[in-house]
Amino acid sequence: MPSHRISWINTPVLLEAIERYEQGRLPRSLRLWLQTVLEIEATPSGPLLPGG
Secondary structure, three states, X not given: OOOOOOOOOOHHHXXXXXXXXXXXXXXXXXXXXXXXXXXXXXXXXXXXXXXO
């Protein structure tokens, strides 16, 4: 499978995805995408965003 490079990510979209990820409200496909983008190996024990 060819590797794809991400050239840019819309910040508001990324922040919304992180918030939903932390709340457990992100669909599996987007959860996997976010884990790949942020290089998350497992469900984090704490918030990903400061103050979250």
